[in-house]
Amino acid sequence: MLAQAGRLVAHVDMDAFYAAVERLDDPGLTGRPIIVGGGRRGVVSAASYEARRYGVRSAMPMFQARARCPQGAFLPVRMERYVQVSRQVMLVLAGFSPLLEQVSVDEAYLDLSGTERLWGDPAQTGRAIKQAVRGTIGLTCSVGLAPVRFLAKIASDRDKPDGLTVVSDLEAFLATVSLAEVPGVGAKARERLGAMGLNRLIEARALGAERLERTLGVLGRRLWELAWGRDDTPVTPEREVKSISNERTLERDTADRELLGAHLLGLSQKVARRLRRQGLSGRTVTLKLKHADHRLVTRSETLAGPTEAAEEVYAAAHRLLGAYSPPGPFRLIGVGISGLGDPAQGQAGLFTARQKGRQNALDRAEDAIVARFGDQALTRAGSLTTLDQKPFKRHNKDEAE
Numbered sequence: 469m470l471a472q473a474g475r476l477v478a479h480v481d482m483d484a485f486y487a488a489v490e491r492l493d494d495p496g497l498t499g500r501p502i503i504v505g506g507g508r509r510g511v512v513s514a515a516s517y518e519a520r521r522y523g524v525r526s527a528m529p530m531f532q533a534r535a536r537c538p539q540g541a542f543l544p545v546r547m548e549r550y551v552q553v554s555r556q557v558m559l560v561l562a563g564f565s566p567l568l569e570q571v572s573v574d575e576a577y578l579d580l581s582g583t584e585r586l587w588g589d590p591a592q593t594g595r596a597i598k599q600a601v602r603g604t605i606g607l608t609c610s611v612g613l614a615p616v617r618f619l620a621k622i623a624s625d626r627d628k629p630d631g632l633t634v635v636s637d638l639e640a641f642l643a644t645v646s647l648a649e650v651p652g653v654g655a656k657a658r659e660r661l662g663a664m665g666l667n668r669l670i671e672a673r674a675l676g677a678e679r680l681e682r683t684l685g686v687l688g689r690r691l692w693e694l695a696w697g698r699d700d701t702p703v704t705p706e707r708e709v710k711s712i713s714n715e716r717t718l719e720r721d722t723a724d725r726e727l728l729g730a731h732l733l734g735l736s737q738k739v740a741r742r743l744r745r746q747g748l749s750g751r752t753v754t755l756k757l758k759h760a761d762h763r764l765v766t767r768s769e770t771l772a773g774p775t776e777a778a779e780e781v782y783a784a785a786h787r788l789l790g791a792y793s794p795p796g797p798f799r800l801i802g803v804g805i806s807g808l809g810d811p812a813q814g815q816a817g818l819f820t821a822r823q824k825g826r827q828n829a830l831d832r833a834e835d836a837i838v839a840r841f842g843d844q845a846l847t848r849a850g851s852l853t854t855l856d857q858k859p860f861k862r863h864n865k866d867e868a869e
């Protein structure tokens with residue numbers, strides 16, 4: 469009942485990526501603790517391994533990091549540069565398999581099934597990947613190889629930095645996996661499972677699929693599969709992105725324009741973050757509304773110039789909402805952006821150059837936080853805190869087409 473043989477998935481994770489890029493660009497930083505962060509929120513976005521030795525951690529307030537590591541190099545987040553290096557890394561990885569899926573600025577999956585004749589056994593393949601990244605880019609990464617995707621991810625984290633972990637004996641490796649390592653198992657689920665006496669993934673087998681599902685719903689069903697090492701999640705190469713959108717099915721149908729506006733802010737932030745993560749900007753903002761009777765309407769506005777700023781996306785979406793006169797109630801709201809291209813440069817849009825500079829710095833700071841802690845970590849003043857902190861009961865759909 470274990471996972472099918474013959475499949476091989478790699479998870480490649482760059483080591484302390486932002487800090488490593490800073491060192492790459494300024495070799496004078498070699499050996500020094502590097503702390504990247506700051507901005508309006510004033511927290512650490514990334515810390516080099518040297519800095520971690522002093523107890524500096526991501527999300528720590530910068531003043532605290534300075535106190536722990538006064539001799540460190542404190543640098544601002546340069547997201548454009550990280551995206552640029554990230555693209556080079558992905559090009560190198562694409563040389564190993566066309567089935568490459570980038571999941572963040574410094575992480576990707578590769579489906580290497582059937583590449584043995586090219587690259588050798590899994591360990592040889594892993595070493596070849598690491599060598600290629602180091603030789604071409606000058607940075608180290610940690611690689612996990614496994615017959616299934618989620619174990620590749622867990623494996624890449626086992627031996628950081630500059631590590632290589634090959635899961636050859638699936639059953640033996642599964643026995644070592646704690647629930648805390650399993651992607652998608654959050655603190656709440658862990659608490660519930662902990663209360664049932666579960667700490668390790670394979671212990672979920674004893675509970676049975678039905679009980680897991682009753683306790684945790686869809687996650688329970690998935691956990692059951694994972695406990696047996698089964699994960700048929702494919703590695704999906706990115707299609708060309710034509711638009712980026714986020715939508716939210718509301719907990720309750722609403723006609724409250726203020727609440728809808730707050731949702732728009734949260735959604736605009738997500739859309740803008742995804743733009744920046746992919747090094748893109750967009751020109752046409754689309755508002756999507758679904759009436760309580762499931763009637764779907766969209767309204768679009770094309771901006772004077774391309775943008776990747778949440779504020780501009782939000783301003784346009786909010787104008788569209790204001791101009792839409794039917795009172796509702798609505799059951800779903802969404803924001804999308806199309807007309808995608810390279811990052812906006814020199815275009816003032818709604819902002820003067822200076823304001824925009826400040827805005828970019830703010831956006832970059834947010835990107836850094838989200839890159840570390842996920843979308844939930846962040847709320848901007850004006851956005852209802854519950855929007856980002858309370859998971860909605862109905863689905864939240866992310867789509868990039």
Ligand SMILES: [Mg+2]
Nearest residue numbers: 481482483574
């Ligand atoms: Mg990383």
